[in-house]
Amino acid sequence: MATRGKQARTGKSVDKAADKARYHHGDLRQALVDAALTLISEEGFGALTLREVARRAGVTHAAPYRHFADKEALLEAVSQQGFRTMSREMRERMARVSGPLEQLSAAGVAYVLFAVRHPPHFRVMFGPHFTRPPQPDAAEEGTNAFQLLVGCIEAGQAAGLLRAGESRRLTLTAWSLVHGLASLLVDRQLDDAMRGAEAAEALAVVQTRLLLEGLMRPEAGGNADSR
Numbered sequence: 001m002a003t004r005g006k007q008a009r010t011g012k013s014v015d016k017a018a019d020k021a022r023y024h025h026g027d028l029r030q031a032l033v034d035a036a037l038t039l040i041s042e043e044g045f046g047a048l049t050l051r052e053v054a055r056r057a058g059v060t061h062a063a064p065y066r067h068f069a070d071k072e073a074l075l076e077a078v079s080q081q082g083f084r085t086m087s088r089e090m091r092e093r094m095a096r097v098s099g100p101l102e103q104l105s106a107a108g109v110a111y112v113l114f115a116v117r118h119p120p121h122f123r124v125m126f127g128p129h130f131t132r133p134p135q136p137d138a139a140e141e142g143t144n145a146f147q148l149l150v151g152c153i154e155a156g157q158a159a160g161l162l163r164a165g166e167s168r169r170l171t172l173t174a175w176s177l178v179h180g181l182a183s184l185l186v187d188r189q190l191d192d193a194m195r196g197a198e199a200a201e202a203l204a205v206v207q208t209r210l211l212l213e214g215l216m217r218p219e220a221g222g223n224a225d226s227r
Contacts, residue, residue, distance in 0.1 A: 050074065
């Protein structure tokens, strides 16, 4: 009969072997990110610990430290994934239309829809969870979406459709509107949030058109109706 110490060592060996298998298959890091998102969605940030994330991912409590030094590092990975997904969805929607105004509207609608479809990501991306400056690759992911809006604004200015001025200031105006709308929907402060993504999309289309009317040069009025 195995002694208690031998049984304990054997149990740990099994757990380590299981973790090692997951690690070599390359899915441990993603499994931890997915578990963190599920935990945030179900129980909120207060319940988030590396130990609980490990339990939900089916690995030992020490396994997360192979990829994340602490909880903040895990949240940074969640944030980076969110920004990457959001930027991709913005590009995909922008590719369906042509013209800087149409693309600016498409980018704004995609931004709002991302938040509605991925609320845990959105809350991590823009929540007060980080005490350290982001890593260079994470910071780059965070600026991609903003740069997409900057590019649309600058293209609209170059075409004489949008107001002249410092492009980043106009971009901040656009970002403030779509981010505010996204936040209201995610926090269920609007009735449209209860009616699903389709209602949120319709609202976002209307709001981005109103935004364009405010950003357009007066003599360019009437060109924002094609979105």
